[in-house]
Amino acid sequence: MWLYILIGILALIVGILLGFFIARKYMMDYLKKNPPINEKMLRVMMMQMGQNPSQKKINQMMKAMQNQQNK
Incomplete structure (x- = not known):
């Protein structure tokens, strides 16, 4: 047993x-x-949407995505 x-x-x-x-x-x-998405991929996506991304905007979006992942 x-x-x-x-x-x-x-x-x-x-x-x-x-x-x-x-x-x-x-x-x-x-x-x-x-x-995961990196800065180069983010830049390409924004350009495909018709936006001309600045480095400041890319950094803001990367930081926002990292904050979202940490939640």
């Missing part, structure tokens, strides 16, 4: 650890393929 409980607990721990490392690997690969 105790053997079944011990095996169940060990299987649970191994499953949690394995799930954590698989999820971590998946997220790292996802962020490599789809990086």
